[in-house]
Amino acid sequence: NAGVMQNPRHLVRRRGQEARLRCSPMKGHSHVYWYRQLPEEGLKFMVYLQKENIIDESGMPKERFSAEFPKEGPSILRIQQVVRGDSAAYFCASSQSQASGRGTYNEQFFGPGTRLTVL
Amino acid sequence: TQLLEQSPQFLSIQEGENLTVYCNSSSVFSSLQWYRQEPGEGPVLLVTVVTGGEVKKLKRLTFQFGDARKDSSLHITAAQPGDTGLYLCAGAAGANNLFFGTGTRLTVIP
Numbered sequence: 001n002a003g004v005m006q007n008p009r010h011l012v013r014r015r016g017q018e019a020r021l022r023c024s025p026m027k028g029h030s031h032v033y034w035y036r037q038l039p040e041e042g043l044k045f046m047v048y049l050q051k052e053n054i055i056d057e058s059g060m061p062k063e064r065f066s067a068e069f070p071k072e073g074p075s076i077l078r079i080q081q082v083v084r085g086d087s088a089a090y091f092c093a094s095s096q097s098q099a100s101g102r103g104t105y106n107e108q109f110f111g112p113g114t115r116l117t118v119l
Numbered sequence: 120t121q122l123l124e125q126s127p128q129f130l131s132i133q134e135g136e137n138l139t140v141y142c143n144s145s146s147v148f149s150s151l152q153w154y155r156q157e158p159g160e161g162p163v164l165l166v167t168v169v170t171g172g173e174v175k176k177l178k179r180l181t182f183q184f185g186d187a188r189k190d191s192s193l194h195i196t197a198a199q200p201g202d203t204g205l206y207l208c209a210g211a212a213g214a215n216n217l218f219f220g221t222g223t224r225l226t227v228i229p
């Protein structure tokens with residue numbers, strides 16, 4: 001039973017190029033989250049998607065960044081016209097809703113990450 | 120923004136010692152998760168706590184969720200070199216994103 005898969009594991013881009021990061025959630029999971037981890041900083045939420053819907057993109061930069069989770073295929077995080085400050089590790093997590101006495105909660109499982117380096 | 124502060128930030132101990140890592144916030148969370156992250160890898164989920172006052176044990180690791188669901192602790196008994204890593208707590212305020220703590224970097228010296 002494969003876990004969350006991300007590819008590529010490492011990506012090098014020159015300033016101004018586009019970066020596409022892919023994430024396949026765990027089997028049976030319908031929720032996908034993207035996080036960014038800057039060097040020596042903690043993980044910061046970017047966007048939460050379900051199939052064909054963006055649920056919460058409050059952590060996504062307003063320009064150059066977009067995300068999708070199509071009906072078929074992996075979730076894609078796309079960064080247009082990359083700049084040096086975009087260099088970071090990008091992690092994808094997936095979950096399925098679980099019920100508790102206090103409502104639902106989502107136990108998130110992370111992929112290995114994509115390390116983006118912008119030259 | 121819901122902030123989670125972890126302490127200590129760095130911890131270096133001898134093999135066999137016990138330790139406790141704390142995760143504190145002024146916000147209430149519906150659940151709290153603990154992860155361990157190795158260099159170059161993604162966080163690996165250790166445990167999820169949901170109920171205030173809940174205690175969960177995972178071999179030598181004991182996790183506790185505060186009664187008010189604002190804080191949590193991780194206690195490791197008889198630490199081993201294999202426990203070395205970055206420990207992260209993460210709080211959920213619903214079904215959406217996790218707010219990650221600042222992390223505790225643990226080194227266990229053989």
